[in-house]
Amino acid sequence: MTATTAALAGEPDRFSPFAHLTVQNTALYRQVMRAFVVAKEHFAVHLRPEDVHAALPGEVRPGELDGVVKALDKLVEWGNLRADPDTGRVTAVEDFYRKRFIYQLTQAGEAAEEALAGYDEALGRRGALQAIALHDIVTQLRALLVLTADDQPDPGKTHLALDALASRFAALADNARAFMGSLQRTIDLHEVEEAVFLAYKDRLIQYLERFIQDLITLGGRIAQLILELEESGRIEVLLRAAAGREAADAAPEEAEHATQEAYAHWAGRWDGLAAWFLTRNGRESQARLLRGRALGAIPQMLAVVRVLGERRAGRSDRSADFRALARWFAETSDDASRHRLWRAAFGLYPARHLTIDADSLAARVAAPVPPTTSWAAAPPLRISPQLRRTGRYERRGKPRKVEDRQERRRHLAEVAAKQAAETAAARARLVTDGTVRLSELGELDPASFGLFLQLLGDALATWRPGMRHTVATSNDGSMEIRLSALTEGPAAEIRTPSGTFRGPDHLIEIVDLTDGPTHGASDR
Known part of the structure; x- marks a missing residue:
């Protein structure tokens, strides 16, 4: 056998620490390995079978200690654990002949648990x-x-x-x-x-x-x-x-x-x-x-x-309906009850266009017609001419008129045009002719002031310690603000109908980018 063949033949042994995932009692094996991982986190070097038995959760814990010992031996066989003779509690010669082991994680077993933990975390994320x-x-x-x-x-x-x-x-x-x-x-x-x-x-x-x-x-x-x-x-x-x-x-x-x-x-x-x-x-x-x-x-x-x-309201699918119907059929006592249930379940009762009222139903109960009665010998059924001709009692009314929504559309168009005009006016009001002081903007209406605050916020968001000048663009890319700090000067005040806005004075230039190419203050 060549070295390559031997390597390929030994390849499955590399994954034997994962063998406990595809056999019976997988839950027990996983919890046993989990007990060793927790013990390692608490710096415990090894565990005895009784320690593992006590650490297992109640739903997977075997009733006898032998069940844990068998699981530990299988994990040793697969390479997840290593078993060493337990000589710490030997007090007599006979104890040397008893099968006593202490167990600890192997490198392969620890790597397998880390891989499984990562897998579980990724799936549960x-x-x-x-x-x-x-x-x-x-x-x-x-x-x-x-x-x-x-x-x-x-x-x-x-x-x-x-x-x-x-x-x-x-x-x-x-x-x-x-x-x-x-x-x-x-x-x-x-x-x-x-x-x-x-x-x-x-x-x-x-x-x-x-x-x-x-x-x-x-x-x-x-x-x-x-x-x-x-x-x-x-x-x-x-x-x-x-x-x-x-x-x-x-x-x-x-x-x-x-x-x-x-x-x-x-x-x-x-x-x-x-x-x-x-x-x-x-x-x-x-x-x-x-x-x-x-x-x-x-x-x-x-x-x-x-x-x-x-589902909560009690609606069910067709299969559940048929199961309930089968149960009802099984609970009936005689053929007459089964016939009535059949007619009620599948609509095999007198047609809706026949004239059936309480009196006719009472007469049928008093003198029932056997199912074997021929059509010619059966009593006549009265049929409404209106229902015979149209199939319904009510007359059809006129269809509903198509609602005219022109007025609503006109109103929405007016509102949109008004908002667009207010926005355009606010932009035109804020556009400066070159670089000016912040205090020279004067009084602003609510729409212009709101747009100004948005531009000022975008500019200040780019400001860093030590900066003296910044340039920012509005969210929609329609306006640009250029802000420069002044070394000294009085505070700037901008009056609005709601009050006065105060702050350090700056040099400011606001440009409408939708008007075409823009130039800085140095170009003016």
Whole structure:
């Protein structure tokens, strides 16, 4: 036998520590191994059979100690445990001839338990839709934008920023994937109690709606920041700086290869991040797909609630109806009762268009007609001419008129036009002719002031310690604000119908990007 053949022949022995998963008494073996893992966590070196017997839960614990000993011996045979002679309690010569062992985990058994623990954790993980991770991604992308301002960005800071961004994004993607998987199992009512589902369905729907709203709001901002980094061309510099930092400890002869591998690794991570929030090459972004799945999960959950409500109301399927009918047939005492049950169950009673009232039913009870009576010899049945002709008593009324919704559409159009006009007026009011002081904006109406606060908040969100100037864009990309700090000066006041807004005075320039190419204050 060659070495290769011998290796292949011995290959199954490598997986013998997992043999206890495919035999009888798997639950007992798992709990025995669990007892050894817990003992190791408490720094216990070995266990005796009576220790294992006491540590087992009641539902799997054998009645006799011999059952535990047999399980331990099988685990020793499979390589999960190691048995050593127990000489600590030998007090007589006869004790040397008794089968006494102490047991401890082998390296293979410990590795198998770690693998099974990871497997159980991955399957049982429910995940989460981390809206806070979206805010962290925005913060890290803005930190990268700040680093691009330097011609030679610091490799250490760049690597830390990119590593924090990648870690946060990986956590977001993994948790979202796990959550959507657990949500689908919940919708399918797998591994979930109906009472628990009905109890937390409202909170789950609110949780989905809140995440969808955050994903819509912050997803666009993240996409815009990614485009700014890519269009400036500085992201390549940052990726190469991070790759150089990562490959700094490589051996001299492998430095170039390590740098190339590190750069390919970081470039792939960046492409994955961009594909999550940007639609490219005809493929929808993962954020859009996740939003679609989350939106689709809400009506699916409502459908599950409706199904559970029908179950609780006593509705049953056809097979349950037939089983109940068979039970009723079995409980009847004579053929006459069975005939009545048959007619009632399957509609084999006088047709609805025949004139049947209480008097005719009483007459039939008094003088029943045998089933063997021929049609010609049976008493006549009175049929209403109206029902004979139309099949129904009531006359059909006029169809409902089609409702005219022109007035409602006109009202909605007026409201939309009014809102658009107010927004346009607010934007026109805020646009400055070059750079002005914040205190020179004057009095603002509520719509203009609300838009101003949004722009000011976007600008201050990008402000970092030591900065004197910043540029930010509104969420919809229609306006741009440029804010510069002043060394000294009085406080700025902006009057509104609701009160006065006060704060440190700044130089400010607000530009409407929808009017075409914009120029900075230096160009005016």
